[in-house]
Amino acid sequence: MPPTALHDPAALAQVFKAYDVRGRVPEQLDVDLVRRIGAAFVATTGATDVVVGHDMRTSSPGLAAAFAEGASRAGADVVEIGLASTDELYFASGALDRAGAMVTASHNPAAYNGLKLCHPGARPVGTDTGLTEIRDLVASGDEPTAEEPGVRSRRDLLEEYADRLLALAPVSGRPLTVVVDAGNGMAGLTAPAVLGRIEDLQVVPMYFELDGTFPHHEANPIEPANLRDLRERVVAEGADIGLAFDGDADRCFLVDERGEPVSPSALTSLIAARELAREPGATIIHNLISSRAVPELVGELGGRPVRTRVGHSFIKATMAQENAVFGGEHSGHFYFRDFWYADSGMLAALHALAALAGADVPLSRLVDRYTPYAASGEINSTVEDRERVLTALRNHLDGEGVTVDELDGTTFTHADWWVNVRPSNTEPLLRLNVEGRDTATMERLRDESLAIIRSQP
Template sequence: MRDLKQLVKAYDVRGVVPDQWDENLSRAFGAAFVQVTGASAIVVGHDMRPSSPSLSRAFADGAAGYGADVVLIGLCSTDQLYYASGSLDLPGAMFTASHNPAEYNGIKLCRAGAAPVGQDTGLSEIRELVESWTADDDTVTVPARDVAPGALSEQDTLRGYADHLLGLVDLTAIRPLKVAVDAGNGMGGHTVPTVFDGLPIDLVPMYFELDGTFPNHEANPLDPKNLVDLQAKVREVGADLGLAFDGDADRCFVVDERGEPVSPSAITALVAAREIARARAAGEAEPTIIHNLITSWTVPEVVQELGGKPVRTRVGHSFIKQEMAVTDAVFGGEHSAHYYFRDFWRADTGMLA
């Protein structure tokens, strides 16, 4: 029998397809998600992995079978799914295995308003429910519910997502920039052109073709070897900076004009400085900034110097979002290049806003 405790992690579902999970199990996760959250409607999106369309559709069918209407937004980045959850005020499911190899897939779940779903906020209940429906031979039988099935519909959220991101910053003072972007054949190739459209940016695209087999390199910018192509391109074209995204484009690594990687802790401190200034100008006396346990001590030092309040938290997006909600933090950053904005439903976004 499949060990769902290995498949269901602390704050997402992730494993090898079809060895650890498949469409039948995904359908059960959809039904369980609706039962645990009590949702009458949800939104579902997926990345470019070969298994993502069928897994996400099976999940949607399971959710609809338990009475929930399902809004399908198709190909999207993880933060685009969070945008849809926030703007539509619906629980959401994103099918992606982030930076993992092609044979993996997974689900990131959230409640309405992009509120995180982790082990302590519903994910363990979902796992236990699916386990109760799974037989020793790994067949999954989802009990029928005496409800009218939900309706499936499609909606394009990319333009709305881009407009929301652009609305978070003052673009009047932006100067022309040459920016090299390595999407790693992941969802950055889908979102970056629309987000950058109309800005004074000379975009130098790298590996924008959506391909979940990752033919050029792993979409994991945390590994230095996956930044080599971007570093070379920045030096070759004289770019002002380079950006590298992971597979679902909710992490963004920065390379400076010399082709040298910039620590995510340094980026956290820089963005925190801007967010503190904005919040103080709006009347907040001591804006809170979240950083995780393994970011540089530079981050809390900068935050304190600028009149903010630094708060440390555990590693992991669900823990950081939860702490941001408790403290009403304006911004949060991780060593892994996840960045969180209060004005983006406290959800992680690779787009540095």
């Protein structure tokens, strides 16, 4: 059967990203295309067993069934686990030693959906690890089918997933009140299953109803506006901590008892300290826009910090190469060796709860030691001539005492500050991150850099 308009190379280039497949439904992604991707996934990876899960978006059940159909037609046995968070899908891939497919568009608006794919053991599928071959086979118009199709079955793994997480980060100590904002995403399913089993933990739910139209706010907690409701509720309840999850619940953000957001870099440091106490001298991964406080703390505690590019496929690959016990990204993704090097927002939340329950200070004081520097957060600017901007920035920032590297975009590092500028892979954007020894230093470097970025034609 020849490919349809959705399967020509130009159209596929729009939905096949660096780490996943994502697009608008049905304009860019429909059941026919997802079925073909399922068949191509099996044919190109050689997977004989696949586990498939999906989030709560209205299009997700149909797309998950289409992927399962394509994979089984191509000869793979398929276990369908139904509604799941992305980290539950990773758990299934690891525990069952099967390739995996999660139907989700994570934090994107309701009109979008997509696929996150992995090899057995939750090993990521990206452009360098199979995604390009899948795209090319789909574009060819061929839809592989086996002489004997695979068997499709259903299985509920939610309880086993909760068992695994609670074994990795048991929570005990003083009673806590936690407000959880699921954003109408998959944490509305997984948070009760996991947190509901912890004694002396009072959970105040927010937006636990699974609703892929996101009626209250987008399930993207990295945007400050989407934390407003949680911040107010934590203060109103007199809670000890607030947790915010994105749509597929693989990311987690914290709010302290004052209603103030906690830097993801601070949570990275907190978890790193816990893991190094358990395994002295271990390797900890941090991406290059994490606070410099992270590698400094790891070094002080006798660990080995390793810096990597932004993006989960890079983090996971580096973790496996280095046998790192833990890795953190400033975007709110946290990776664990004992969870098949995969990321889990819920496991990160459990570490935060365990640390807080075992301490006699509020969360704001617990993380204060991990936030000695001032950070700008990520600032995006639309730029057509990115090379011209980078040249102008280099001319302005490079000087005595400054080192420059291009591990991911361009990073300028000084004893008192650092500036990173990274181009988007899919849009004409430059992403700016700045950190300084104090607020005045950060704001000066931020404003100078933005003036250069936004003054270019």
